[in-house]
Amino acid sequence: MSAPRTHVIGAGLIGASIGIGLSAEGWSVTIEDADEEAEALARSIGAGRALDGGAPDLVIVAVPPSFAADVVVSSLDRFPGAVVTDVASVKAPIAAAADASGHGERYVGSHPMAGREISGGMAAQGDLFKARPWVVCANGASASAVETVTRLAHALQCDVVRMEAGAHDAAVARVSHAPQVAASAVAAALGPLEADDVALAGQGLRDVTRIAASDPGMWADIARLNRSALVATIDHIIADLEDIRDADDVGEAVTDLIERGRVEVARIPGKHGGAKRDWTPVTVVVPDAPGQLLRLLGDAAAVGVNVEDITIEHSPRQPVGLTTLHVLPARAGELAQALAANDWEIAAP
Amino acid sequence: MSAPRTHVIGAGLIGASIGIGLSAEGWSVTIEDADEEAEALARSIGAGRALDGGAPDLVIVAVPPSFAADVVVSSLDRFPGAVVTDVASVKAPIAAAADASGHGERYVGSHPMAGREISGGMAAQGDLFKARPWVVCANGASASAVETVTRLAHALQCDVVRMEAGAHDAAVARVSHAPQVAASAVAAALGPLEADDVALAGQGLRDVTRIAASDPGMWADIARLNRSALVATIDHIIADLEDIRDADDVGEAVTDLIERGRVEVARIPGKHGGAKRDWTPVTVVVPDAPGQLLRLLGDAAAVGVNVEDITIEHSPRQPVGLTTLHVLPARAGELAQALAANDWEIAAP
Structure with a gap:
């Protein structure tokens, strides 16, 4: 089955990133924005072509959350053959508006969970959502509509999570x-x-x-x-x-x-969705000089200890930082000894 | 001036760590604990000798916070020639008790700010406080008493911060x-x-x-x-x-x-006490396999970019993590290009 012809409404960071990502996967993508300059920019960076009168199979509404419900409803009207989804981070009010429009079977809610610190419409990247959860809220949608939006999320290499909108x-x-x-x-x-x-x-x-x-x-x-x-x-x-x-x-x-x-x-999942592992911290005093962190990790690797996580704590007034390597409990003692033997100052856990 | 003869009261993690640290610096240290086993353990790991009847110059009260005021007051009485300090993380009530005892000129409050996740009395380490702030509250103490406690903090390689107890x-x-x-x-x-x-x-x-x-x-x-x-x-x-x-x-x-x-x-100090620097994040998709982090930092070092901080975000369901390298803004673009050229997948900032 060929990829759905896709139309993106909203050429901000999220919409443009989706357009770039899908285009890179070979999808046929068009994009529009109420702001002509934003639309032209998005087209120039490969986020999609101008809408050419063809009827899309999938419409992605990527406008600010307060406009999402209105644009979803108008899109369900405007593109009667299309599945419509949106990317707002609140889903129930938009689902309610779609249901009330009488076209709820063609609406599927999406929430791609990208990092919070993202901002600025010119920073679009095709892999913005890679390896992130993409919540799919089926609501009153048909199975084929849900399948279309699931394909979208998978094309962007997201991890699909099915949920009810209110939940x-x-x-x-x-x-x-x-x-x-x-x-x-x-x-x-x-x-x-x-x-x-x-x-x-x-x-x-x-x-x-x-x-x-x-x-x-x-x-x-x-x-x-x-x-x-x-x-x-x-x-x-x-x-x-x-x-x-x-x-x-x-x-x-x-x-x-x-x-x-x-x-x-303890219920917040750690790495790979399992319960948080009980890693043991090994804290080292690291001078603030180029290459020190690399040397530290190299010394850890030399004894075959895998570093599961790192935290760096900067001393407020001194030119050193405390770097904590989180490792499997069975390896912590060995790591600390090996680092000490390499002249690292081991601090408290 | 030779180091003050020092007596530590309380052989838990904090007291024993101070004893080990000072002994390692050549100070003459004695240690006691109401719990005989804890005291014997502390002596066996080099945290100090048994009190031998000699009069200490400095007494460090390292008991649970709720007992600190009582033990400080009794120590001021018991060791009339000694400066007394304590390490509780609340200072004004203890200072008030010391003042009320009539010996406030020999009491100086301390708050060595070690990491929060420390626990367990058998994990004592001489460098527990290294590179951490050590707050000194002079209150009604004499200048020489303050000087003695400042020497203590410096001997443990702490960063001394003078404050009023209430503040x-x-x-x-x-x-x-x-x-x-x-x-x-x-x-x-x-x-x-x-x-x-x-x-x-x-x-x-x-x-x-x-x-x-x-x-x-x-x-x-x-x-x-x-x-x-x-x-x-x-x-x-x-x-x-x-x-x-x-x-x-x-x-x-x-x-x-x-x-x-x-x-x-924005007022919380970053590295080295300056205002938080405006580092630019470069986020990379890192497979969960041994040595990947080391390879990443090696590739960053190869182009001469100093990594100021690292954060690792674990994907809840996939065997990859997002690792963010925080670097000087002027170097971020170059770093991202170099990493991409080395087959790293750059994700969103």
């Missing part, structure tokens, strides 16, 4: 939208501190607040579209924080919350 | 204690999700909740001792979350919070 929205509120808000609230609470006080920050604060550096970008749209699930999650978080604030014994309340949180963190 | 406690509430609580609350809010839903987690959630995996350990003590600063910070966070929950326009409220959070995140 998707409830899940992303808890795994993505509320964590973003909470990270920003933790960062905002640094406000009263002097610069010297903020300098006491360790890796823990850096990790918690890393996504708080994100561009506000589409978060307003996302919050509006997923308000009830977001607010339900925030209420959950507020209730836990209030329990600590109001506890007779704040120590007991903190212990209880940390213990409940640990149970949940 | 320290307010700061660590915001940079450490409240972020721990908030991370646990974000993790606990995953409770209602099915396993498949949790599997949608991306690197953002993993970062936000990493410290939520910490052992509850001393957090109960810390929360009790620093309750007012912790609650003030939690109140700040709750108020921001309530603003979002109750906003007429949730989109506007989220945008406002993210923008305020970004301003604060």
Whole structure:
């Protein structure tokens, strides 16, 4: 079966990246954007040709989330032979609009889960979604419509995850939208501190607040579209924080919350979807000089120890960093000895 | 001036590590613990000798935070010629107790800021604190007492930071204690999700909740001792979350919070205490096989590009990971080209 003739609406980063990726796979792709310049740019970088009057088999709506429902509904009307999908990160309101249009059997929701730090429409890349999950919400769609969108995701080398739209929205509120808000609230609470006080920050604060550096970008749209699930999650978080604030014994309340949180963190999948492996950290003092990290990994490889993960903690005032190599527990002792023998200073785990 | 004769009270991880570190520097160290077995273990691993009746010049109290004030006060009495310091991560209540004892001129608060994930009394290492900040709170201490404790921190190769005890406690509430609580609350809010839903987690959630995996350990003590600063910070966070929950326009409220959070995140120092550098990410698809990371860094080094930081994002279901090399913006394009020429698949930033 030949690839579906595909039309992309929206030539921003996501739409243009999809166009480039599908074109590279030999798909016939057209692309349009309400902004003529954006459309011309997308065509010039190989994201698709101009729509030529031919009827597409598949329409991909890649517009800002607040416009997605309207453009999906108008596309179902405009291209009566086409399967329509969209890439917004909230799915239930768009599915409801598609159903209400009477053409729900041709609408399939998509959520390609690219990294959060992406922005800027000129940075399109065909492999933007490679190796990332692509959520497919079938809703009231026909089996062949779902098959078409699944082909799309596979063509972009994504990992397809089937979900119900409401379950998707409830899940992303808890795994993505509320964590973003909470990270920003933790960062905002640094406000009263002097610069010297903020300098006491360790890796823990850096990790918690890393996504708080994100561009506000589409978060307003996302919050509006997923308000009830977001607010339900925030209420959950507020209730836990209030329990600590109001506890007779704040120590007991903190212990209880940390213990409940640990149970949940253990459910977050690690590498390859398995339960998080219990790697053992080996922490090394690494001078900030070119090639040191390479030498460190070379010394680890020389004793045949596979490094599963790396974290680098920068000392706030000294020209060294602490680099932690995460390895299988059975190999950690051997690795530490071998590194010490190569004049590395081993620090605490 | 010869090193102060030093007595350590408390042979857990922190006390024993200090004993080992100072002994390695040639200091005369004695160590005691209420638990005879712990004391014997500490002596056997070189953390210090038994107290022999000689009068120490410096006493280091390394007991659980809830006992620190009592042991500091009793030590000021018991060793009338000694400077006394303690290592608890909350300082004002202990300083107040020392002042009230009438011997405040001989008490200096310390907070050596080791990594959070450390636990277990048998894992003592002499370089536990190497390259970490060591906060010194002078309070009502004499200049010579402060000088003695500063020597201690320098002997352990720490980076000394002078702070007032109350300012320290307010700061660590915001940079450490409240972020721990908030991370646990974000993790606990995953409770209602099915396993498949949790599997949608991306690197953002993993970062936000990493410290939520910490052992509850001393957090109960810390929360009790620093309750007012912790609650003030939690109140700040709750108020921001309530603003979002109750906003007429949730989109506007989220945008406002993210923008305020970004301003604060930019104040968290990066490598070497400077403002966070604006590194540019180059993301590469790395197969999960031994030696791949080494090959990647080797290829980066071959074109002379220094890798400032690395993050590894594990794909939840596929046998590849996305590895991001953070480099100077001027070198990112060149690095990406060189890696692509070496058959690396470059993914999105």
